Amino acid sequence: MSTKLSTEMSASLTMEPMRHRSGWQTLLYKELLRFWKVSFQTILAPVLTSLLYLLIFSQVLESHVSVFDGRVRYTAFLIPGLVMMSVLQNAFANSSSSLIQSKITGNLIFVLLPPLSPLDLFGAYVVGAMVRGISVGLGVFLVTLWFAPIAPAHPLWALAFALLGSMILGVMGLLAGIWADKFDQLAAFQNFLIMPLTFLSGVFYSIHTLPPFWQTLSHFNPFFYMIDGFRYGFFGLSDIEPGLSLAVIAVSCGALSALTLWVLKRGYKLRH
Amino acid sequence: MGAAVEIIDVARRFGAVQALAGVDLVVEEGEFFGLLGPNGAGKTTLISIVAGLTRADRGTARVLGHDVVTDYRRARRLLGVVPQELVFDPFFTVRETLSIQAGYFGLRNNDAWIDEILHHLDLASKADANMRALSGGMKRRVLVGQALVHKPPVIVLDEPTAGVDVELRQSLWGFIRKLNRDGHTIILTTHYLEEAEALCNRIAMLKAGKVVALDTTQNLLSGFAGLTVRLTADALPDAWRERVLRHEGTSYLLSLTSYAELESLLSALREHGVAIAELALQEADLEQVFLRIMKRAA
Numbered sequence: 001m002s003t004k005l006s007t008e009m010s011a012s013l014t015m016e017p018m019r020h021r022s023g024w025q026t027l028l029y030k031e032l033l034r035f036w037k038v039s040f041q042t043i044l045a046p047v048l049t050s051l052l053y054l055l056i057f058s059q060v061l062e063s064h065v066s067v068f069d070g071r072v073r074y075t076a077f078l079i080p081g082l083v084m085m086s087v088l089q090n091a092f093a094n095s096s097s098s099l100i101q102s103k104i105t106g107n108l109i110f111v112l113l114p115p116l117s118p119l120d121l122f123g124a125y126v127v128g129a130m131v132r133g134i135s136v137g138l139g140v141f142l143v144t145l146w147f148a149p150i151a152p153a154h155p156l157w158a159l160a161f162a163l164l165g166s167m168i169l170g171v172m173g174l175l176a177g178i179w180a181d182k183f184d185q186l187a188a189f190q191n192f193l194i195m196p197l198t199f200l201s202g203v204f205y206s207i208h209t210l211p212p213f214w215q216t217l218s219h220f221n222p223f224f225y226m227i228d229g230f231r232y233g234f235f236g237l238s239d240i241e242p243g244l245s246l247a248v249i250a251v252s253c254g255a256l257s258a259l260t261l262w263v264l265k266r267g268y269k270l271r272h
Numbered sequence: 273m274g275a276a277v278e279i280i281d282v283a284r285r286f287g288a289v290q291a292l293a294g295v296d297l298v299v300e301e302g303e304f305f306g307l308l309g310p311n312g313a314g315k316t317t318l319i320s321i322v323a324g325l326t327r328a329d330r331g332t333a334r335v336l337g338h339d340v341v342t343d344y345r346r347a348r349r350l351l352g353v354v355p356q357e358l359v360f361d362p363f364f365t366v367r368e369t370l371s372i373q374a375g376y377f378g379l380r381n382n383d384a385w386i387d388e389i390l391h392h393l394d395l396a397s398k399a400d401a402n403m404r405a406l407s408g409g410m411k412r413r414v415l416v417g418q419a420l421v422h423k424p425p426v427i428v429l430d431e432p433t434a435g436v437d438v439e440l441r442q443s444l445w446g447f448i449r450k451l452n453r454d455g456h457t458i459i460l461t462t463h464y465l466e467e468a469e470a471l472c473n474r475i476a477m478l479k480a481g482k483v484v485a486l487d488t489t490q491n492l493l494s495g496f497a498g499l500t501v502r503l504t505a506d507a508l509p510d511a512w513r514e515r516v517l518r519h520e521g522t523s524y525l526l527s528l529t530s531y532a533e534l535e536s537l538l539s540a541l542r543e544h545g546v547a548i549a550e551l552a553l554q555e556a557d558l559e560q561v562f563l564r565i566m567k568r569a570a
Contacts, residue, residue: 022378023375023376023377023378025375026372026374026375026376026380027375027376029372029375030364030372030375033363033364033368034363037363038363102361105359105360105361105362106355106357106359107359107360107361109325109355109357109359110359110361110372110373110376110418111376112324112325113323113324113325113348113351113353113376114348114373114376114377114422115344115345115346115347115348115349115377115378116376117345267327271324271325271326271327272286272320272325272326272327
C-alpha cells in the first residue's frame with residue numbers, strides 16, 4: 001500500500017467555526033458499543049452462569065428450604081435474587097473493566113484530551129454500566145421464566161431497585177477502575193469485596209433463616225438491601241421494609257457518587 | 273497574530289524529580305515550533321500540562337488565551353494532540369475511532385470531514401478495518417487523524433515519527449507542512465533534529481526542566497557558526513578533550529571555532545603520535561548546535 005499522503009487540502013481544514021455539543025453521549029455510545037461487540041462474553045455468558053446457579057440450587061434445595069413461611073416456592077424466590085446479582089456484578093464489571101483496560105493500554109488519553117467534564121465522564125461510564133447490568137438482568141429473568149413463571153407484583157419498586165443497584169455498582173466499578181493500576185488489583189476488589197458481598201446478601205436465602213448474629217451482620221451489607229428490595233418488587237414480601245431499603249441504597253448511592261465525582265475532579269490517578 | 277500557546281512559570285515535580293522548573297514560553301499563532309531536549313528534559317510533561325493531562329504545581333498555561341485549567345473546555349477544543357505512544361482502542365474500526373473521537377468534542381454527523389481525513393492520511397481503504405489489523409505506521413496515521421478530527425487551530429505532535437519508515441515520515445511532514453501553511457500552529461517534539469531544522473521556524477531547547485535556548489532556527493544555527501570534526505583515532509590529546517561534543521569508543525566529535533583551528537588539532541595529534549583512521553569536517557547543523565547547548569547547560 002502506498003504511504004504517500006495527500007497534501008491537497010480542501011478549504012474545510014481551515015478553522016471555520018464548528019458547533020460543539022457535550023461529548024458525554026458519545027462516550028456513553030462508545031461504552032455501549034464496547035460491550036455489545038463482545039456480547040457473548042458480556043451478556044450471554046453471565047446469563048448462562050445464572051441459569052446454572054438456578055438449575056443447581058433449585059434442584060438441590062427446592063424441597064428442603066422454606067421461604068417467607070412457605071408462601072413462595074424456593075425456585076421462584078431464587079429468581080429475583082439471581083437477576084439482581086447479575087445486574088450488580090455486571091454493572092461493576094462494565095465500568096471497572098472499561099476503565100482499567102483503557103488505562104493499561106493507554107487509550108484513556110482519547111477520553112482525557114477532549115473537553116469532557118468530570119460529570120460527563122461519570123455519567124457516561126455509570127449509565128453504560130447500568131445498561132449492561134440491566135440487560136444481563138433482563139436476560140436472566142427471561143431465561144428463568146421457563147423454570148418458574150413469575151411476574152413483578154410491584155414493577156416500579158423492582159425497577160427502582162434495579163436502577164439504583166446498578167448505579168451504585170457502576171459507580172463502585174468506576175472508582176475501582178480509577179484506583180487500580182493493574183488487573184490484579186481490580187480482581188482483588190472484585191473477588192474479595194464485590195463477590196462476597198453479593199453472595200452473602202440473601203441471593204440464595206432469606207436472612208430470617210440465619211442465626212441472629214449473621215442476621216445482624218447482614219444489615220451492614222448494602223447489597224442485602226438491594227436484593228431484598230428488588231425481591232419485594234416481585235412478591236410484595238421482604239425481610240425488611242422496602243422503603244427503608246430504598247432509603248439506605250439511595251443514600252449510599254448519593255455518597256458514593258459524590259466521592260467519585262470529587263475523585264474525578266481532582267484527576268486522581270487519571271491526570272497526573 | 274496573538275499567542276497560540278502561552279506558558280508562564282510552569283513547574284512540576286514528580287517525587288524527587290523536578291520535571292519542569294519554571295518554564296516560560298510563548299508560541300505565536302501560525303508558527304511551526306520545535307520543542308527539543310534530551311530524554312527526561314520535560315518536553316512531554318510540558319505538552320501534557322498544555323493538554324490538561326498533567327497538572328502543574330505552579331504557573332499558567334493558555335491555549336489561544338484560554339486557561340487550560342479554569343477554561344479547559346475551550347482550551348481543549350482548540351488543541352489537537354498526537355501522543356507519543358502508539359495507543360489505540362482494539363474494539364473499534366478506523367472509522368469508528370475517528371467518529372467517536374469527533375463525538376467526544378461534541379461533533380456529530382461529520383462523515384464528510386472524516387472521509388477527507390481518511391483520504392489525506394491514505395487510510396480510506398482501511399476505514400472499516402479493526403485497529404488491531406493495522407500496521408504501526410497506519411496506527412500512527414490514525415493518531416494524527418484523531419488529533420485533527422475536531423479541526424483544532426493548534427496541533428501538538430509529540431514524537432510523531434518515532435519508529436516510522438522514511439517514506440511515511442516524508443509524507444507525514446508534507447501533510448503537516450500543509451496544515452501549517454493553512455494557518456494551523458504546529459508544536460513539534462522530535463529526536464530527529466534534521467527534521468526540526470528543516471521544519472521549524474523557531475525552536476526551544478529544554479534541559480532538566482528549564483528552557484536553555486529559545487530562538488529562531490536560523491539564529492540558533494548562525495549563533496553557533498563553526499565547524500565540527502568527526503574523528504576516528506586511538507586517543508585524543510588532553511588539551512582537546514574539552515572540545516569533545518560526543519565520544520563513542522575511538523570515534524570523537526569535536527567542535528572547532530574556525531578552519532584555522534584544524535591545523536592546531538592535526539599538529540597536536542602528530543605531536544602525540546596519534547594515528548588518524550578517519551576524519552571528516554562538517555558545517556554546523558542543528559544537531560551540533562543542540563549538542564553544544566546541552567553541553568554548555570550541563
